[in-house]
Amino acid sequence: MTTALIAIGFIVVGLALLFVGGEALLRGAVGLAILLHMTPAIIGLTVVAAGTSVPELAVSTLAAFTGENEIAVANVVGSNIFNICAIVGLCAVVRSLAIGGNTIKLEYPVLILVTLLCVAVAQHGQVNRLDGILFLAVYLGFMAYSVHLVRAQVTAQEETELESEVKELAPDRKRPRWWLSLLLVAGGIGLLTAGAQLTVLGAVDLAEMIGWSERVIGLTIVSAGTSLPEVAASFVSTVRGRTDIALGNVVGSNLFNILAILGITSVIHPLPVQAEIATYDCWWMLGVTILLFPFLLTKLRVARLEGVILLGVYGAYLALLLQRPA
Numbered sequence: 494m495t496t497a498l499i500a501i502g503f504i505v506v507g508l509a510l511l512f513v514g515g516e517a518l519l520r521g522a523v524g525l526a527i528l529l530h531m532t533p534a535i536i537g538l539t540v541v542a543a544g545t546s547v548p549e550l551a552v553s554t555l556a557a558f559t560g561e562n563e564i565a566v567a568n569v570v571g572s573n574i575f576n577i578c579a580i581v582g583l584c585a586v587v588r589s590l591a592i593g594g595n596t597i598k599l600e601y602p603v604l605i606l607v608t609l610l611c612v613a614v615a616q617h618g619q620v621n622r623l624d625g626i627l628f629l630a631v632y633l634g635f636m637a638y639s640v641h642l643v644r645a646q647v648t649a650q651e652e653t654e655l656e657s658e659v660k661e662l663a664p665d666r667k668r669p670r671w672w673l674s675l676l677l678v679a680g681g682i683g684l685l686t687a688g689a690q691l692t693v694l695g696a697v698d699l700a701e702m703i704g705w706s707e708r709v710i711g712l713t714i715v716s717a718g719t720s721l722p723e724v725a726a727s728f729v730s731t732v733r734g735r736t737d738i739a740l741g742n743v744v745g746s747n748l749f750n751i752l753a754i755l756g757i758t759s760v761i762h763p764l765p766v767q768a769e770i771a772t773y774d775c776w777w778m779l780g781v782t783i784l785l786f787p788f789l790l791t792k793l794r795v796a797r798l799e800g801v802i803l804l805g806v807y808g809a810y811l812a813l814l815l816q817r818p819a
Contacts, residue, residue: 497702503695506792508718510688511548515722518681519544524674527606530728545722545742546749547571547681551689556711557762561693563707564715565758566620566766569775571716573608575742577781579717580724580806584739585800591736592642592793599642601789602637608782611751615771620759628756635748690716702744709814710766722748740795747782767776777810 549572556565566591577578584590610631614624692715700710723746727739758764784806788799 494670497699500695500698500702503691504696504699504714504718507607507688507691507693507695508548508721510684511551511692512688512720512721514551514684514686514688516681516682517677517684518547519676521679521681522675524670528671528674530807531789535769538542538654539788543749545726545752546746547685548688548719548722549716549750550754551685552692552758553758554761555686556693557758557764559693559705561697561716562765564693564696564711566615566721566755567763567774568712568716569754570770570778571712572750572809573713573747573778573809574774575717575720575722575786576747578803578810580720580727580801581740581743581785581802582726582807584736585615585795585803586729586797587728588736589611589797589800590731591813592740592789596737596741597789597793599639600741600748601785604744604748605750605786607631608779611755612775612779615766615775618762618766620770620773622760622763625756625759628752629760632748632752632756636753642667648769653690653719677765678694684713702814708769708774712814713811716751736794754800765802769770774814779789781806781810 519540522544526540538635549568553565553568556562556568581590583641614620620628696715697707699705699714700707723742727742730739730742755764781803784803785795788795788803791799
């Protein structure tokens with residue numbers, strides 16, 4: 494029991510360090526982007542959009558380095574399922590989520606195609622370096638097109654909202670300082686490294702003690718824990734009435750998880766994909782992603798009842814997962 498408590502303690506402390514480190518890195522990166530004279534729209538689309546997924550990147554990369562490949566892949570798949578079912582579901586229950594124009598026209602259709610690509614790649618039993626390069630090329634191409642689109646289409650109101658969001662994240666509200674921004678980036682990377690090490694170590698130990706596989710731990714505790722920044726960002730946006738941003742955060746995060754995290758991780762170290770993840774969990778990820786489609790088409794919003802349905806689907810997934818913890 495004491496050993497189990499130590500493992501749980503490692504996970505809790507590790508997730509806390511990931512949360513704090515991710516926030517520090519995000520604020521430092523925003524400060525550097527401002528100093529490089531990037532516009533608020535571009536900062537919001539690139540730096541801020543990727544920032545909430547940094548904990549997942551840290552954990553999956555370290556897990557791949559240490560040979561814990563089940564955790565590396567399960568963390569991404571589990572995070573995407575959690576983001577759609579739990580985060581969108583919870584936020585929709587609080588307040589029905591409106592859908593921005595580009596989310597339904599561009600980002601969400603791309604997410605479905607990218608998720609389908611991920612499922613197809615997983616069926617081969619490995620995400621190899623060539624797959625990783627493909628994922629990264631798609632991500633960079635999509636981001637370049639999105640930046641071009643934002644520059645052409647952003648309205649004055651959207652520019653003001655993005656500028657307000659960026660100012661909230663800047664390390665100095667007047668004008669960021671180079672030394673402070675660099676210090677935040679360096680400190681954030683250090684905290685993320687330590688947090689990832691503790692989280693992976695605790696997850697592996699806990700899996701061995703309670704008889705769960707690393708896959709199940711990665712799909713549940715680790716993926717939900719590393720998604721805490723998305724929970725915070727989307728919930729705060731929902732409470733403030735910026736529900737289109739809440740939904741956009743989730744869609745953007747899921748794209749980053751597949752294309753950037755699996756891409757970077759597999760280029761560094763090819764990732765074997767466990768059969769259960771390829772034939773079961775990846776299909777759940779695709780299924781819940783497609784499930785959003787009819788919800789988004791109903792008055793271009795996710796209503797409270799639909800939020801309840803998403804939470805119920807996540808509960809069903811967890812129940813079935815724990816019945817077959819291979």
